[in-house]
Amino acid sequence: MEEVLYRVIYGDTDCGGVMYYGNYLRLFEIGRTEYIRRRGLTYKSIEEERGLLLPVVEVWARYRSSARYDDVLTIRTTLLEARSHKVVFGYTILRNRDLLVEGHTIHVPINREGKITRLPKEIIEILQKGI
Amino acid sequence: MEEVLYRVIYGDTDCGGVMYYGNYLRLFEIGRTEYIRRRGLTYKSIEEERGLLLPVVEVWARYRSSARYDDVLTIRTTLLEARSHKVVFGYTILRNRDLLVEGHTIHVPINREGKITRLPKEIIEILQKGI
Amino acid sequence: MEEVLYRVIYGDTDCGGVMYYGNYLRLFEIGRTEYIRRRGLTYKSIEEERGLLLPVVEVWARYRSSARYDDVLTIRTTLLEARSHKVVFGYTILRNRDLLVEGHTIHVPINREGKITRLPKEIIEILQKGI
Amino acid sequence: MEEVLYRVIYGDTDCGGVMYYGNYLRLFEIGRTEYIRRRGLTYKSIEEERGLLLPVVEVWARYRSSARYDDVLTIRTTLLEARSHKVVFGYTILRNRDLLVEGHTIHVPINREGKITRLPKEIIEILQKGI
Numbered sequence: 001m002e003e004v005l006y007r008v009i010y011g012d013t014d015c016g017g018v019m020y021y022g023n024y025l026r027l028f029e030i031g032r033t034e035y036i037r038r039r040g041l042t043y044k045s046i047e048e049e050r051g052l053l054l055p056v057v058e059v060w061a062r063y064r065s066s067a068r069y070d071d072v073l074t075i076r077t078t079l080l081e082a083r084s085h086k087v088v089f090g091y092t093i094l095r096n097r098d099l100l101v102e103g104h105t106i107h108v109p110i111n112r113e114g115k116i117t118r119l120p121k122e123i124i125e126i127l128q129k130g131i
Numbered sequence: 132m133e134e135v136l137y138r139v140i141y142g143d144t145d146c147g148g149v150m151y152y153g154n155y156l157r158l159f160e161i162g163r164t165e166y167i168r169r170r171g172l173t174y175k176s177i178e179e180e181r182g183l184l185l186p187v188v189e190v191w192a193r194y195r196s197s198a199r200y201d202d203v204l205t206i207r208t209t210l211l212e213a214r215s216h217k218v219v220f221g222y223t224i225l226r227n228r229d230l231l232v233e234g235h236t237i238h239v240p241i242n243r244e245g246k247i248t249r250l251p252k253e254i255i256e257i258l259q260k261g262i
Numbered sequence: 263m264e265e266v267l268y269r270v271i272y273g274d275t276d277c278g279g280v281m282y283y284g285n286y287l288r289l290f291e292i293g294r295t296e297y298i299r300r301r302g303l304t305y306k307s308i309e310e311e312r313g314l315l316l317p318v319v320e321v322w323a324r325y326r327s328s329a330r331y332d333d334v335l336t337i338r339t340t341l342l343e344a345r346s347h348k349v350v351f352g353y354t355i356l357r358n359r360d361l362l363v364e365g366h367t368i369h370v371p372i373n374r375e376g377k378i379t380r381l382p383k384e385i386i387e388i389l390q391k392g393i
Numbered sequence: 394m395e396e397v398l399y400r401v402i403y404g405d406t407d408c409g410g411v412m413y414y415g416n417y418l419r420l421f422e423i424g425r426t427e428y429i430r431r432r433g434l435t436y437k438s439i440e441e442e443r444g445l446l447l448p449v450v451e452v453w454a455r456y457r458s459s460a461r462y463d464d465v466l467t468i469r470t471t472l473l474e475a476r477s478h479k480v481v482f483g484y485t486i487l488r489n490r491d492l493l494v495e496g497h498t499i500h501v502p503i504n505r506e507g508k509i510t511r512l513p514k515e516i517i518e519i520l521q522k523g524i
Contacts, residue, residue, distance in 0.1 A: 009426065011282050011419045015275035015331045021187045022160075022273055025153030026404045033402065033463075044463040056152045060191045069277045070426075070437040140295065142288045142415055144408035146462045151404050157273045164271065164332075175332040200408045201295075201306040283449045284418030291415075318414045322453045 001130075002035045004075045008067050018066035024093060024101050025059060031077035032089045032105065039129045052117065054087060054107040061103030071095050080104060082127045084118045132261075133166045135206045139198050149197035155224060155232050156190060162208035163220045163236065170257045183248065185218060185238040192234030202226050211235060213258045215249045263392075264297045266337045270329050280328035286355060286363050287321060293339035294351045294367065301391045314379065316349060316369040323365030333357050342366060344389045346380045394523075395428045397468045401460050411459035417486060417494050418452060424470035425482045425498065432522045445510065447480060447500040454496030464488050473497060475520045477511045 006027055014020040036043050046052050067073055074094040081088035086108060093101040109119040137158055145151040167174050177183050198204055205225040212219035217239060224232040240250040268289055276282040298305050308314050329335055336356040343350035348370060355363040371381040399420055407413040429436050439445050460466055467487040474481035479501060486494040502512040 009419060009422050010276045010278065011284055011422055013277035014272045015277065015279045016184070016186070016272065017277045020273050021190065022153050022156030025156065026402060029153075029402050029404055042463060053147070055147070055197075056194055058191075058193045059152065060189075062189045063187055066186075070435060140288060140291050141407045141409065142291055142413050145403045146406035146408065146410045147403065148408045153404055157271060160271050160273055173332060201304060278446070278448070283452065284415050284422075287415030287418065315409070317409070317459075318456055320453075320455045321414065322451075324451045325449055328448075 001076060001078045002031070002038050004030055004034045004077075006030060006073045006075055008069055008071045008073065010069060012067075013069050018068055021061075021063060024061055024063075024103070027073070027075050027093055028059070028061075028077075028089070028091045028103060028105055031075040031091050034075075035077040035079070035089065036127070039126050041123070041126050046123065050120075050123075051112045052119070052123075053110050053112070055110060056105045057108050058106040059103065061101055063101050065095075065098060065100045067093065067095060067100050073100070079127055079131055082119070082124045084121075084124070085109065085116065087119065087127065132207060132209045133162070133169050135161055135165045135208075137161060137204045137206055139200055139202045139204065141200060143198075144200050149199055152192075152194060155192055155194075155234070158204070158206050158224055159190070159192075159208075159220070159222045159234060159236055162206040162222050165206075166208040166210070166220065167258070170260045172254070172257050177254065181251075181254075182243045183250070183254075184241050184243070186241060187236045188239045189237040190234065192232055194232050196226075196229060196231045198224065198226060198231050204231070210258055210262055213250070213255045215252075215255070216240065216247065218250065218258065263338060263340045264293070264300050266292055266296045266339075268292060268335045268337055270331055270333045270335065272331060274329075275331050280330055283323075283325060286323055286325075286365070289335070289337050289355055290321070290323075290339075290351070290353045290365060290367055293337040293353050296337075297339040297341070297351065298389070301388045303385070303388050308385065312382075313374045314381070314385075315372050315374070316381075317372060318367045319370050320368040321365065323363055325363050327357075327360060327362045329355065329357060329362050335362070341389055341393055344381070344386045346383075346386070347371065347378065349381065349389065394469060394471045395424070395431050397423055397427045397470075399423060399466045399468055401462055401464045401466065403462060405460075406462050411461055414454075414456060417454055417456075417496070420466070420468050420486055421452070421454075421470075421482070421484045421496060421498055424468040424484050427468075428470040428472070428482065429520070432519045434516070434519050439516065443513075443516075444505045445512070445516075446503050446505070448503060449498045450501050451499040452496065454494055456494050458488075458491060458493045460486065460488060460493050466493070472520055472524055475512070475517045477514075477517070478502065478509065480512065480520065
């Protein structure tokens with residue numbers, strides 16, 4: 001599990017006075033990127049050095065409460081599953097102790113040609129560190 | 132069922148060369164807004180005249196194929212459910228006949244104070260027109 | 263001069279109740295893309311077939327009045343300058359007859375290697391059509 | 394002068410492989426917000442407690458070089474001018490020592506009714522701290 005802080009800017013919000021529902025997917029991205037980085041890898045290096053991509057094939061989010069301008073949010077990311085053909089990250093967005101949004105993204109490893117490929121065992125182990 | 136066309140701009144895409152996964156939620160919004168408008172109502176008037184909001188409480192999307200810069204997409208929106216405390220819209224994003232993304236959003240009617248309220252029968256009937 | 267209509271969505275606005283200032287640059291992009299397309303060319307084809315890019319090197323915008331949710335805006339685009347090493351597009355964003363935002367973008371032609379290159383006379387002439 | 398670090402995410406970039414030109418305006422916002430906060434004030438409190446808004450009336454940016462995915466950028470913000478009816482912030486976006494983008498935003502103080510108002514001397518002095 002990893003946590004990153006994020007402060008909501010004007011550009012994240014909408015005229016309803018709260019964060020636009022689509023922008024939480026940016027927070028999910030920040031969360032999983034930092035999750036990977038803190039295990040000594042970067043998503044960028046997975047792409048560039050290994051020619052491996054992990055596109056999102058599915059996303060789900062439940063909005064319980066709203067983030068507002070200037071709120072400091074905690075993006076909490078966990079690894080829910082890591083197998084050779086599927087990776088699932090789980091997210092909770094919190095303000096202090098309040099759960100605002102929860103969700104997950106499902107990823108499938110593909111190569112540069114866009115073909116589904118096998119996630120190397122070594123990367124699976126790195127992702128699973130400290131679960 | 133309603134269809135709207137949308138042309139992908141540079142600002143929608145990411146460095147993977149395709150539309151950023153979070154930006155499809157903008158397309159979902161465009162789809163449901165037009166769905167409502169074509170039944171003679173506007174989401175804006177529901178908000179302003181009736182003090183009724185329909186925030187997204189849940190979203191789900193499956194990404195099957197990628198939209199690219201300058202693609203003309205079809206946003207197809209259907210009403211999956213409309214009850215006094217729950218509205219569900221379904222979406223498919225197509226390029227020509229190819230299904231790129233499918234998803235749904237779940238909405239709960241609230242009043243200006245943020246309290247869950249009842250969706251008037253009249254609005255339910257308008258939403259159900261032509262299903 | 264070319265005009266495109268654009269309807270403001272929730273995702274364009276911010277908690278100030280109006281369109282986020284950065285999002286007008288998306289409208290500028292829509293404007294210049296359509297300006298080019300209506301002269302029988304596409305920006306995409308300039309890029310793909312000629313290996314020519316026209317990145318923005320400078321932008322300026324003046325915000326006079328605010329676009330709001332569900333407004334239908336007119337994006338009016340003009341060509342202010344087209345020379346071998348410089349292209350300038352001008353924009354006005356209107357709601358009915360009211361000027362909301364005006365601005366311009368300056369572009370410099372580069373090749374795929376990122377080197378400044380010459381804009382072919384033929385493209386200059388196409389851009390200047392109907393000025 | 395104040396500096397904030399910002400890491401570029403996928404959602405900031407476009408299919409040209411670099412940060413979308415409109416998204417630098419988000420960075421400008423982050424820069425000026427932190428500039429104000431580090432002087433013991435928040436933009437939010439100026440709005441909520443004093444009923445004073447500082448909307449952007451003009452923006453200018455020059456793009457010299459491109460930010461890429463996963464770059465750590467420095468947003469450097471300075472106060473260029475602070476008078477009773479005008480505030481100007483200057484920005485430079487750097488990657489290490491390289492200047493990528495420079496720009497400024499001009500702001501005019503208005504009240505909740507949208508009328509131009511006078512920026513209190515006290516706020517001007519706070520903004521000018523440490524120039």
